[in-house]
Amino acid sequence: MTQEQYEALVKAQTAQAATVPAQAGSEKRLPTQEEGLLEVLLTNGLLSQEQYAALQVKNAEDKAKKQEVKEAKVTLADGFKVKSTDGDFQVQAGMYAMVDSAWYGDSDTDFSNGTELRRGRLSLAGTVYRDWDFKLEADFAGTTQDTGTTNNVTVTDAFLRYTGFKPLAFTAGNFKVPFSLEALTSAKYTTFMERGLPFALLNARSLGGMVSSSGDNWTGAAGLFGDTVTAQNIDDEGSGAAARVTYAPLYQKERVVHLGLGGQWREPASKASSPFLETVRFRSKPESNIITDALASSSITTTASGNTFGVSSGRLVDTGNIGGDVNDYTLFGAEAATVWGPFSLQGEYMLAEVDRETGNNLGFDGYYLYGSYFLTDDARNYKADKGVFDTIQPAKPFKAHGDGWGAWEIAARYSALDLNDEEVDGGDIRDITVGLNWYPNSYVRLLANYVYVLDINGGMHDDEDLDIFQVRAQVTY
Template sequence: MNRTVPANTVSVFRRALVAGALLCAWPVCCLADGYDFYSNWPTHVTASDGTDFGLAVLYQYDVNQFSHDNGKFDDAGTNRRRYFGLYLRKPGVYDAIAQYDFQAKQWADAFVRFRSSGVIGKDVGNFRFGYSKTPVGFEGVTSSSATTFIETALPTQAVWEGRRAGFDWALVRPHFIINIGDYFWRKDFDGNNPGSTWAGRAAWMPLNAPGKVLHLGVSASREKLDWADDGTVPPSARLRARPEDGLSPVRLVDSGNLPYSKSVNRQGFESLWIEGPWSLQGEYLKAQVDRYHGKPDYDASGFYVFTTWTLTGESRAYSDGNVADRRYNGRDLQAVRPTHAWGAVELAVRYSELDLNDGSITGGKEHDWTAGANWYLGEHLKLQTNYVWAFSDRGNLKVDPHIFEVRAQVYF
């Protein structure tokens, strides 16, 4: 197994950074009023009535190095995400997006959402149709471009359902939010995961002001699983997690396939506190798999907690019941100009734990510590580095890898 990043990987990483630098220079070459290097790139067009049309792009390049892993992991460097899409929005009335991840070869967000206040003149909530993230998993529903750590925590990976297609409604108020979704499309947009899901989320925000937030929330969903199209493969659930890296196929904890699974019930309890440059976020997640044909039911649970400190003084952004992209503020994504010319620098520490053992199923236990640093360079560039100490126990398998991770990100 490699213990250093291969020379060709380093070369690819350097080329990616050069490409990013050229991409950054592009707005300077396309000089237009109102555009500048650190903030407003010419990737969209805004009409006189406020209607905005443009590109929705997220590119991430990751490098992962492993040690103390008993030779079970390979160092790697490659693209993590390559989202490309288009969006159209009119503030206060509607927004729509269609975005595809060419790295994973699967759909990202693809939906249209209407703001009732702008459509009928009365605010009775926002109505969304299409393909979007299911709400159980506070960290999971955070935008992939806005996550504090390079990878989501152990319980988020195992319990969060991902994206599904259907309809949802959200009532957003300054001090509470209610979100209900019926994901009735039998499969996701990629033809996987046959079944349907009901989900709901509610949060109370007694404090909700820029730089001063207290968020307390609960969520729950019920996923009904279905047979494969040919009727020969029974529905099966599976809960597992990588050791908070994104490039290795190895999972140290894994329930394995659970055939004859009838449904998966998920619950989440979430909290967030922001006070100036400091923040504290935590979540408890639980999943119960109901099975039939004489198979025992299965339970799994886990939690994480992390704290952040922004050295340059900025606060984490918060909008509509979730941690927001630092580029934007508010439901209609009004741009926020950076406080410092060279952006914001953030430090973070996270502890996460996951238990996939239940009865005769030895899925394993794992807990991880992660230390991270993020550099938000203007609105569109982000550099991240994490160091993960993972500790796992799955029967006779005990592997405690250390993981060094670096990410370069371009997004607009």
């Protein structure tokens, strides 16, 4: 059949269909233009019966595919998720909340017991046209201990990611900087209530852009970053770069070996408290966020070299704003972890080197090592294509009238942070933490931690020891 003959048949069939009156209430469906054309071609012997049947099947498949695009699937198992049946569009709403209480033992400083909403986050994430991912997350539990301001809303994640050039992904916005296993593992899934002491050295989230890639057992990411979304600068904002690579030489069910290296470089911004001089500050609480003390801002002093010292809001070690007009600082990190059935080990080492215009350069470091063990038939959940740990899914979730008791985990950690070097007397702290975690199901977690500060060498809390007991109730959806 020629093209002219085909077009003539289409016009004839269309005209014929237009002259057929529709009968009110009739249940008989009129044939579509494509169906009518196939009938004409079959009747005139221009199509074989086999060709006619094959084209009917194809028309039915095309019609079903068009219908699928208009339909969506709703799931509730992991947050409220709506996904188109063709997979091109998806949106998911989620939340998690953590409520903490803490009690502090007798010490030289009067630390205040308390209760707080540690995190209260709402998120909206999704995919547009299959290759564009986005996420917006805000924390409604923000508390600025230094000023006493509460109920601040803080944007934690706000980014757009393009995945069309696999295996590469391109991310822009505010998100976690690629550095540190414990930092990149969500607080929803960390073994202890608070991350280890070395976490004070790194810049966790910033505005910037990143390129990343991953395979079945490795990841790689590098990016350029500006300052945080809450930074207030009087001059050019801070800037930097970060990169991380991970590799899992062993990656099996409940059998994992994780290795990773990371680095950060940052040029700090000028601060309002020291106009046109760039400075940096490192400080840490003793792995308990609620802790506050009665030390006032008047206790902060400034030395002849320009370093300011002082501790507030329970930060037991604090370099103060480092003087000498800081050019930049570099952070190196090494990480390792293993999972062997119910047993797990994890550790990291971090070193920060501060380059100054005047005065000697400085070096601060920290590390942690911990082990955990599940008393039930469970194990930590590692994601090798992301290089982080994920949610615990109990083998037998707890039910009031069932035989499951959820997952039970015990853990112990040793952590250290040294902020003493040259004239900077920020303090050198060591502590241990033991914990008991109960996971009734994959959405609820109850934690109890005991923290004992072994020793503080230097700083405003020199030679002080402290014991802390704290608990948390957490829900994730």
